Amino acid sequence: MASDSSPADDRQGSQTAPSVTPEGGAAVAAASGNVLTPNPTRRQIRRWRRYLADELQESATYKDLAQRSSPVEREILLGLAEAEERHADHWRQLLGDKAKRRPGRRLSTDLLAFMAKRFGFVFALAIAGRSETRTRYWRDPSVPEAITADEQVHSEVVRGLAARGRARLSGTFRAAVFGANDGLVSNLALVMGIGGAGASPKVVLLTGVAGLLSGAMSMAAGEYVSVDSQRALLDASNPDPKTSSVLPHLDIDANELALVYQARGLDPAAAQSQADQVLRHQGAFTLPGGHASQAIVVGSGFKAAAASFCFFSSGAIFPVLPYLLGLTGLTAIIWAALLVGLGLAVTGMCSGILSGTSPLVKGLRQVAIGWCAAAVTYLVGLAFGATVG
Numbered sequence: 001m002a003s004d005s006s007p008a009d010d011r012q013g014s015q016t017a018p019s020v021t022p023e024g025g026a027a028v029a030a031a032s033g034n035v036l037t038p039n040p041t042r043r044q045i046r047r048w049r050r051y052l053a054d055e056l057q058e059s060a061t062y063k064d065l066a067q068r069s070s071p072v073e074r075e076i077l078l079g080l081a082e083a084e085e086r087h088a089d090h091w092r093q094l095l096g097d098k099a100k101r102r103p104g105r106r107l108s109t110d111l112l113a114f115m116a117k118r119f120g121f122v123f124a125l126a127i128a129g130r131s132e133t134r135t136r137y138w139r140d141p142s143v144p145e146a147i148t149a150d151e152q153v154h155s156e157v158v159r160g161l162a163a164r165g166r167a168r169l170s171g172t173f174r175a176a177v178f179g180a181n182d183g184l185v186s187n188l189a190l191v192m193g194i195g196g197a198g199a200s201p202k203v204v205l206l207t208g209v210a211g212l213l214s215g216a217m218s219m220a221a222g223e224y225v226s227v228d229s230q231r232a233l234l235d236a237s238n239p240d241p242k243t244s245s246v247l248p249h250l251d252i253d254a255n256e257l258a259l260v261y262q263a264r265g266l267d268p269a270a271a272q273s274q275a276d277q278v279l280r281h282q283g284a285f286t287l288p289g290g291h292a293s294q295a296i297v298v299g300s301g302f303k304a305a306a307a308s309f310c311f312f313s314s315g316a317i318f319p320v321l322p323y324l325l326g327l328t329g330l331t332a333i334i335w336a337a338l339l340v341g342l343g344l345a346v347t348g349m350c351s352g353i354l355s356g357t358s359p360l361v362k363g364l365r366q367v368a369i370g371w372c373a374a375a376v377t378y379l380v381g382l383a384f385g386a387t388v389g
Helices: 028-032 042-066 071-098 107-118 121-133 145-196 201-237 242-249 257-263 268-281 292-298 301-316 318-324 329-355 359-388
Strands: none
Touching: 042 071, 071 145, 145 201, 145 301, 145 318, 145 329, 145 359, 201 301, 201 318, 201 329, 257 268, 301 318, 301 329, 318 329, 329 359
C-alpha cells in the first residue's frame, strides 16, 4: 500500500536504472519498463522511505488481522501480507544503504493498526480498502507498474473480505447507526423547538428525557417488527421441508420437479439437470444459493432492537447534557447543537468508512442535515412562542 504523499514530477534528468530484483520476489522494476533515477533526489528518498514504511506496516496489520479471522480469511490475509513484504523488498533494494533500519511510520497506517485491534475485523478492513484505493503509486514514475497493478488487485481482495464481514453485521449495524442518528437529530430538534418557544430549563430538560425514553422504546419496537417481518417473508419464500420427504416416491420419468426450478428462475435445461441430479442421488430439495446467507443479512431481531434502543438513547442524551449540567437559554441551545454536531460527524464518518465512501463527506452531510432539521424546529418554536406570548 502506498502512502498518501503527493510525489512531484521527478522525471527530469532521470535515466533508466538497473533492474531491481528483490530477493524472493519478482523482478518488478525490470518487467515494468518504468524510468528510475540511479541518483535519487532527497525528495525521492523521503518518499521511498515512506513507501517502505507503509508496506511494512500494512504487512504487519494484515498478519494481525489474520490471527482474528477464519481459516479461509486467514489464508487470504497472509497472502496479502506476503505481497506487501515483496513490495517492501523492492523499496529496500532501490534505497540501498539509504534505507533506514527502522522506517518511520505514518499516522494513517498507525490508525489502521489501532482500529484493527480496538474496533474489529470489518472496520479495519474497510479502512484498509479505502487506503488501497487511494494509492498515489499511479502518479509516481519511480513505481514499477507491477506494484501499482498489485495494489489495485489488493483493493479488490480487501473489498471482498470487507463485504463478507458487512453481510454478517448489516442488520445490527444499520439499526445502530439509524438509532444514533435518530436520537441525535430528533431530540435536538425537540429540545431546540421547546427552548425556542421560551419554555423554562426544567421543562426543556423533562421534555428531552421524555423524548429520549419514548423514542428509544419506539425505535426498538419498530426495528424488531421490521427484522421479524423481513425474516418471515424470506421464510415464506424458502422450500417446504416436507418436499424432500416425497422425493423417493416421484416417478423418475414423469414428474414436475424441473418445473419447480424453472419457477425459481433457472432456464429449462438447467432446471432439468438440477432435478435429475436431485432424483438420482435422492438428496434434499434445495434451491440455488440456499437461504442461510439471507438469514445472515437480515440479522437478529432482538439484537437489532437492543442496538436501536441503546444507540438511540446514547444519541438522544447529547442534547439534554447542557441542561443536566445547569446551562440555560441560548447558551444551552448552542452547546446542545455543538455536541449533536460532533455525534453526527462521528456516526457519519463510521458509516462512510464501512460503506466505502468518503468519511469526511459523509460526516459533514450528517451534520448539515441534523442542524437544518433542528434549525427549522427552533424557528418554529420562536414563532410559536412569540405568537402565544
